[in-house]
Amino acid sequence: MNFQRLKANLLNFLKQNLEKTGRNNFIIGISGGLDSAVVSALCSEISNTYGLILPTKISSTKNLIDAKKHCDKFGIPVETIDIEPILKKFNANNLSTHRRGNLMARLRMCALYDYSEEKNAVVVGTSNLSERLLGYGTIYGDLACAFNPIGEIFKTELFEFAKFLDIDENIINKKPSAELFEGQNDEDDLGYSYKKLDEILKKFYDEKLNFKELGQIYDKNLVNFVENRVIKNAFKLEMPAIAKIRSINE
Template sequence: MEWKNIKEQLIVFLKDEVKKAGLERVTVGLSGGLDSAIVAILSKEAFGANMSCVLMPSHYSSEGSISHALEVCKKFDIDHEIVEIAPMVEAYEKFMDGDKLRIGNFSARMRMSVLYDVSARDKSLVVGTSNKSEILLGYGTIYGDVACAINPIGEMYKSDEYEFGKFLGVPESILEKRPSADLWEGQSDEDELGYSYKQMDEILKKLVDEKVSADDLKSNGVDKELIDMINYRMKANAFKGKLPTIAKIKWS
């Protein structure tokens, strides 16, 4: 991969899109994970002091979610603030019957509410941090972590991000940890999905980029359950990547 060229393309993209919006600043939610670290580093290079990060831990967050995020801020001299979302989540948590998924999704939406409020305060754009693997699989919370104004890494597969992260100088503590949306203590993306991102990305690249049919992959001995899971998730979650469908009315 020509990571230097890709980095330059993404920085140009960020600058152009923010300029089109008539703004100068961006806001990034920094979780302590690889995706948001990459976006924060790119945004810092693109906008310098005109970017800032918001760290939004809850009472379910892992210890590394803050410490690793702060490590990125320190290394790249990024302005940041910490907004605890625990009081927001706790205020509604009694209505969620201890359902981890509902609590996790609600937490993601509270974080995005905070980010958009900060962006209104700072007259900035919210920069998204969802990668291509997550978008295709629908592994994200609609109006939560998938919400944003612009997204520089939405065409980059998760498994490819590790090399890009190394190129950008993402701290080893982040590169070495298991991918997690940090929705609850001990939560892991790959445990939930049942496969590693490397395994899933190999199939996604065949299905989406190379237009190989699922039947052809199966006939070549590729794990049938993996293919079926990916196909199901892409179809079932496609609505997350679309604007709301509006009814067409015939007025005459």
């Protein structure tokens, strides 16, 4: 992948899409992780970019430090809003891990969209292609945005692209985590490394191999896992279905 060309294309994408909105600024949720670091670094080259850090009681100190250091490095004004008190209002401690995680993602998106009004900004997405295909995200939560510059970049590609963008090594080298609970990381959640998952996803997405063909090349359990997730979560990539009734003859 030609990262110089990729960067130029993404900067042009951001510039054009920002102009279409009639707004002047970007806003991004900054987690201290790879995806938000890459997106915010790119946005900061186009226009004023604001960051929001939205921790809970399980957010690691290391991630908070990395998030602030990243924003300082790229000249991104950042504010921190603790969303734990809001979670408590929903009795979130008694929810399942899955429900609590979805609630956290949707509360963060509420905060970002509210803040975007104050700053005349648009919310920029930070979900990569691996996450999108696998449905590893919350609909109307972290998947919600005005536009997404990294939605067609696989996670393993982002690690290399981040080096090109001079993202801090602490961010690049840490295990990806949505911090849904203490010690949680994406690859343990999914049961496979992004390296293994992306091998199959690239063949499926880029080379258009079907899952039957992939099952003859790769471990069948892994292929079945990917196939089930892709099919089950495909709806997350679509706009809500609308019943077509205007053409019905009365």
